[in-house]
Amino acid sequence: MEESFLSPVYNVRRVPIKKIRTNAYNPNSVAPPELKLLEQSILTDGYTMPIVCYYIAEEDVYEIVDGFHRYKVMKQSKVIAERENYCLPVSVIDKPLSERMASTIRHNRARGTHSIDLMVSIVKQLVEAGVSDEWLNENIGMDKDELLRLKQLSGLMSLFKEEKFSEAWETEELI
Template sequence: MARKKIEYRSPVYDIRAVPVERVVANSYNPNIVAPPEMKLLELSIWEDGYTMPCVCYYDAGRDVYELVDGYHRYMVLKTSKRIYEREKGLLPVAVIDKDISFRMASTIRHNRARGSHNIELLSEIVSELSRANMSDKWIIRHVGMDKDELLRLKQITGLAELFADKEFSKAAVSEEALEEELEAVF
């Protein structure tokens, strides 16, 4: 019996024009853009228009589009009178349908492909994903970081809580043995 091939269609082929008032920011985006770059983004959108849609999750319960990527493009539409008027208050949005852990990972991937992060907020996301029972392997794979970076971020937010599911010996161990143990964790 042949398996039915499932066709995949990227969200970018179904862009929606959403009133900006129905779009809300997520609570976990660690990306920061300095004021000069925000002015440049506003100029870019003024000169070129929106060339990239924002990525959102549609929350049917609240009837809102929650941002996954594109917070700063969204803010330009909200704060620039000339762009708001020209765009008639509509924000181009591509919709993804993923649970919160996958949306968090998606936000990080989008941001990391373009710029830098606030380390404190990124560490908090790693904590949230760990508390949501996402494994270290899952975080490394889906967020796009290496094991050393994950370890550093976990250390920032509280080593004990984030390593609660790991077994560690109380005996003194050599540096080599510790490296091997960390290799096994990651």
């Protein structure tokens, strides 16, 4: 890594919530009791971690990479939204879509659960975009068996293009 690299968290921005939008690929879910706990945490402690976004200059919007539930809490809590002046702390990363998807999964896997259907969809999108199995294993923390199971769940043959299968065998004819 470059010596001049500075983690995005050192440049947190205060962004109006109306300029923030969700992404279409987040497979993470939080059960209602945990979401209520997150709301209580934010009510009590404030926002202690920024949400992670990708800035889309052409639209002047920030797309969430990580922190959807912190965003959701503000959208649902008038008390929090007013207290925070309808702004969220945002840390910006500048990466292509495949890297943002991988980042979302890494953040989520470190602390949450995933929807299998959305995980299958993400793997399908990444494989169709030309990402290798090795890249998926390394960048979203899946082992080979887990990736194979997700591909099997998709039912799409195209996802198996990198898999090595043994030659078919023939039976001896019984006389």
